[in-house]
Amino acid sequence: MTTPIVRLPVRPEHAGIEPYGAPQLDVPVLLNVNENPYPPGEDVVATIAADVASAARSLNRYPDRDFSALRADLVEYLAGESGVRLSPERLWAANGSNEVMLQILQAFGGPGRTALSFAPTYSMYPEYARDTSTRWVVGRRAEDFSLDLEHVRRTIAAERPAVILLASPNNPTGTALPTAVVEAVCEAALEVHAAGTDGAPAVVVVDEAYGEFRRAGTPSALELLDRYPHLAVSRTMSKAFALAGARVGYLAASAELVDALRVVRLPYHLSAVTQAVARAALAHAPALLAQVEALRVERDATVGWLRSQRSAAAGGAALQVADSDANFVLFGSFDDRHAVWQGLLDHGVLIRETGPDGWLRVSIGTPEEMRAFKDALVEVAGL
Numbered sequence: 615m616t617t618p619i620v621r622l623p624v625r626p627e628h629a630g631i632e633p634y635g636a637p638q639l640d641v642p643v644l645l646n647v648n649e650n651p652y653p654p655g656e657d658v659v660a661t662i663a664a665d666v667a668s669a670a671r672s673l674n675r676y677p678d679r680d681f682s683a684l685r686a687d688l689v690e691y692l693a694g695e696s697g698v699r700l701s702p703e704r705l706w707a708a709n710g711s712n713e714v715m716l717q718i719l720q721a722f723g724g725p726g727r728t729a730l731s732f733a734p735t736y737s738m739y740p741e742y743a744r745d746t747s748t749r750w751v752v753g754r755r756a757e758d759f760s761l762d763l764e765h766v767r768r769t770i771a772a773e774r775p776a777v778i779l780l781a782s783p784n785n786p787t788g789t790a791l792p793t794a795v796v797e798a799v800c801e802a803a804l805e806v807h808a809a810g811t812d813g814a815p816a817v818v819v820v821d822e823a824y825g826e827f828r829r830a831g832t833p834s835a836l837e838l839l840d841r842y843p844h845l846a847v848s849r850t851m852s853k854a855f856a857l858a859g860a861r862v863g864y865l866a867a868s869a870e871l872v873d874a875l876r877v878v879r880l881p882y883h884l885s886a887v888t889q890a891v892a893r894a895a896l897a898h899a900p901a902l903l904a905q906v907e908a909l910r911v912e913r914d915a916t917v918g919w920l921r922s923q924r925s926a927a928a929g930g931a932a933l934q935v936a937d938s939d940a941n942f943v944l945f946g947s948f949d950d951r952h953a954v955w956q957g958l959l960d961h962g963v964l965i966r967e968t969g970p971d972g973w974l975r976v977s978i979g980t981p982e983e984m985r986a987f988k989d990a991l992v993e994v995a996g997l
């Protein structure tokens with residue numbers, strides 16, 4: 615019997631769309647998805663294994679759908695990391711901060727509503743909007759990738775978004791937002807009634823996926839939470855915590871905002887295994903975060919090194935390098951960035967072809983990996 619040919623009722627906005635994702639290639643030096651290059655130590659692995667074994671004994675039961683123990687651990691972690699102590703009902707977690715932010719759009723976006731961000735920024739944001747039938751509007755960042763507050767205020771007033779997504783530090787540029795800017799965006803949102811609502815302001819999401827890598831003196835938007843019930847700060851264990859494979863992201867906000875997320879989450883969305891892994895990792899937070907300082911130092915050295923280079927592939931000009939508060943660096947501008955990317959790959963170094971035309975992004979790896987990256991770039995880009 616031959617399989618009959620049927621046309622599936624694919625949503626028109628999904629027709630012909632390729633699934634998102636950076637290439638997963640088997641090469642020696644992986645510097646393309648901003649992972650922490652240091653795997654968890656053996657003591658952390660042992661705790662995770664023991665706690666997962668203990669969770670396995672009750673896998674016949676659904677997990678705690680409110681992940682109360684994990685929330686309590688997250689409260690302690692944030693209090694230590696940022697000096698901001700929140701009550702547990704103001705914390706939320708899901709399978710990666712991507713799921714957290716999709717839930718934000720499910721709760722606050724939808725038909726007749728608008729989500730707004732400022733490019734260049736994280737390429738998943740428009741996908742959350744598309745998949746929740748939320749209108750997507752993107753403003754621009756200034757030449758140095760900072761936010762131009764005049765432009766931001768005008769865009770909010772004109773577009774009346776229900777959700778504003780701001781990554782800080784921003785991906786792919788590495789730019790952190792000063793507290794005064796987040797404050798100004800929260801205030802601007804309060805002055806506008808979001809389209810498709812009964813007069814509510816926009817929810818402002820500050821995506822601090824790279825928060826732990828911020829340079830000394832750069833505050834977290836967590837400090838503003840008590841003043842703005844329409845503000846949410848999203849974090850992840852995928853980057854600084856070296857736990858990308860576990861898929862744990864979380865958010866801090868007002869209890870009302872978290873309540874709205876509880877409505878859209880799938881039943882028992884956070885598995886007992888995930889909760890056990892996340893709690894074991896949080897119990898070892900200092901060990902898992904031990905390499906963050908080394909990665910910061912390596913990042914600053916990479917920025918300095920790139921800035922001192924001229925490149926034949928950039929028309930003989932000095933390389934431009936964005937300031938970075940994250941664990942990656944955006945640099946350019948190459949006449950043919952794809953050729954530079956491919957040349958590095960041919961040398962066994964995978965980086966990311968992303969950001970404005972002509973620019974490339976490299977994640978910060980171990981000193982050996984960064985040496986391999988520099989050696990390859992010298993050859994490929996004619997430094």
Ligand SMILES: *Cc1c(COP(=O)(O)O)cnc(C)c1O
Nearest residue numbers: 710711712736785823850852863
């Ligand atoms: C990596 C990243 C995340 C984290 O994604 P997870 O789903 O938590 O792994 C979130 N936001 C930005 C901007 C990122 O680059």
